[in-house]
Amino acid sequence: MSESLCMKRNSVRKFQRKEVSDTVVEKLLRSAMQAPSARNQQPWRFIVIKNREILTELGGISQGAWPLKEAPVAILTLIDVLEDGRKEMCPQDLSAATQNILLEAVHQGLGGVWIGVYPLEERMEKVENIVRPAEGTPFSLIALGHPEEKKDIVHRYDPAKVQVIE
């Protein structure tokens, strides 16, 4: 039985020195924009970063951001400025888009890791200073590339965390 994308996904932090084609990057973005969002507001923006210097700088925004230093490409997701200002569900919307990118990456034979940015002001400010986005609030960074490592699936299913109401 082949495992689903959800079961196969795990965080990949080491990458081969091999480019990710623009065609594949577009597929990742198509899946991101296919994510569910509250009121279908799609409050997202994406910046594709291939520039080595910028990736290296981003790799220093936090202790856990180092995978960006070696990744051939990263996607910065941003919360868009909404005209009616209803922002309450934006983090959930952006989380769904981020997860879709990670799952599509597995489907494309790539690996990736979510680098946490929002809601930590210090990290958000650092990302803004490095990337200088024209608009939007930095939400997550996803380091992506061809995996250098292959990990076995570690099953985490725990029935104790589930309650059924009949």
Ligand SMILES: Cc1cc2nc3c(=O)[nH]c(=O)nc-3n(C[C@H](O)[C@H](O)[C@H](O)COP(=O)(O)O)c2cc1C
């Ligand atoms: C909101 C969020 C922020 C994360 N930030 C980082 C990070 O900064 N650096 C990192 O290496 N991994 C980061 N991760 C990945 C987690 O460490 C990883 O998902 C967790 O250890 C489970 O491992 P798995 O993804 O391989 O299943 C983040 C994950 C989430 C959901």
